[in-house]
Amino acid sequence: MSSEDDTPTSPATPVPEASRPAAPSVAPAAPSARSATDTVLEQFAHEYIRERRNARRWSLTLRLGWLLLFALVAWGLLTQNNHASAPNGPHTALVELRGEIAVDTEASADVLLSGLRSAFEDSGAQAVVIRINSPGGSPVQAGIIHDEILRLKAKHDKEVYAVVEESCASGAYYVAVAADSIYVDKASIVGSIGVLMDGFGFTSLMEKLGVERRMITAGSNKGMLDPFSPLSESQRAFAQSMLDQIHQQFIKVVKDGRGERLKETPETFSGLFWSGEEAVRQGLADGFGNLEFVAREIVKAEEVIDYTPHENVAERLAKRFGAAVGEGAVKALRNLPQLH
Numbered sequence: 001m002s003s004e005d006d007t008p009t010s011p012a013t014p015v016p017e018a019s020r021p022a023a024p025s026v027a028p029a030a031p032s033a034r035s036a037t038d039t040v041l042e043q044f045a046h047e048y049i050r051e052r053r054n055a056r057r058w059s060l061t062l063r064l065g066w067l068l069l070f071a072l073v074a075w076g077l078l079t080q081n082n083h084a085s086a087p088n089g090p091h092t093a094l095v096e097l098r099g100e101i102a103v104d105t106e107a108s109a110d111v112l113l114s115g116l117r118s119a120f121e122d123s124g125a126q127a128v129v130i131r132i133n134s135p136g137g138s139p140v141q142a143g144i145i146h147d148e149i150l151r152l153k154a155k156h157d158k159e160v161y162a163v164v165e166e167s168c169a170s171g172a173y174y175v176a177v178a179a180d181s182i183y184v185d186k187a188s189i190v191g192s193i194g195v196l197m198d199g200f201g202f203t204s205l206m207e208k209l210g211v212e213r214r215m216i217t218a219g220s221n222k223g224m225l226d227p228f229s230p231l232s233e234s235q236r237a238f239a240q241s242m243l244d245q246i247h248q249q250f251i252k253v254v255k256d257g258r259g260e261r262l263k264e265t266p267e268t269f270s271g272l273f274w275s276g277e278e279a280v281r282q283g284l285a286d287g288f289g290n291l292e293f294v295a296r297e298i299v300k301a302e303e304v305i306d307y308t309p310h311e312n313v314a315e316r317l318a319k320r321f322g323a324a325v326g327e328g329a330v331k332a333l334r335n336l337p338q339l340h
Helices: 033-084 109-121 139-156 171-176 203-209 233-261 276-282 291-299 313-335
Strands: 091-098 125-134 159-169 181-184 189-191 273-275 304-306
Touching (some): 091 109, 091 291, 109 139, 125 171, 171 233, 181 276, 189 276, 273 276
Parallel strands (some): 125 159, 159 181, 159 189
Antiparallel strands (some): 189 273
C-alpha cells in the first residue's frame, strides 16, 4: 500500500542565479551633522594646542634671550671699566675723532665727550691729544665738543693737542681750534671754514612730466626747501641769512682759537681747504707731526693710552640680539590666532 511518504524525493533542481530574487540593498548611511562638527572641533583643538606650544616655546626663548643680553652687557661694562682703570702712570691721553661728526656716530658729541672727560680726569694723563680724521659734519655737534674742550682745559689745567691725519675740514676744524696746538702732515687736508645747505629741486622736471605737487600747509613758509616746490626769493634770502649767521659763529671760533697765529687772507673763510703744508704757512696749524711725535717730543710722555669709547664685542652682540628679538617678536605676534 503506497502513500505520499513512501514516494522517493528527487534531488532539488538548482535555481539559476539570475532568476533568484534580489536581496534588499542597504543604502550607506549619510554623514551625520554630528561627525562634521566633531571634525571641526578636533581641528580647532589641534591648532589651539599647536599655537599654545609655540607661545610657550617663544616665551622661554625670550626669557633666555634677555638673560643672555643682560650677561653680555654686564660683561661689556665690566671689561670697559677694567680697561679705563688700567693706566696709573704718566702718559699721553688719546681721544680719536674719526668720520662724520653727527648724532649716533662714533664722532658724535656724546661719544667724544665721554672719552674727553675720562682723559682729563685721569691724574696720570700729562696732556690730551685729539687725533682727527674727519670731513666735518654737524655744526651743533662740533660746537658742543669745542665748548666742552675749553671747559675741561680750564677746569683741569691740561694742554690739549690736535693731531691731523688725512683730513680736518669744516666741523672737524671747528673742534681742532679748541686745542692749544694743531699738528698736521704735509699732505693733510685742512680748512673748509664755511657752511652749506644742499638739496635738489624737481619743479621743472615735474612740469615736463605733467606732475602736480599737492602740499597743504598752515604757515606760508612751512614747506620751505621742499624739493618739489619752488623756492621763493624771500625763502632763499632767509636761508642765506641763517647760513651767514652760522658762518660768523665759525669765523669767531677760529679767530679766538688761533689768535695772532692766524695769517688771514681774503680766502681764509671762503670755504677753501689747503694741504697741511699750506695750513702751517697760513697759521691754520702749528707744525708737522703725528701722534707719536707729539707724545714723545711735545708732551714728554711717550706712553699713549686710548680713552676713546669703543663699541666692544658684547655691545655689538647685544644690539644685534636686540634687533633679532624684536623681529622675532613681530613674527610671533603675526602667527598668533586672530579674532575677526
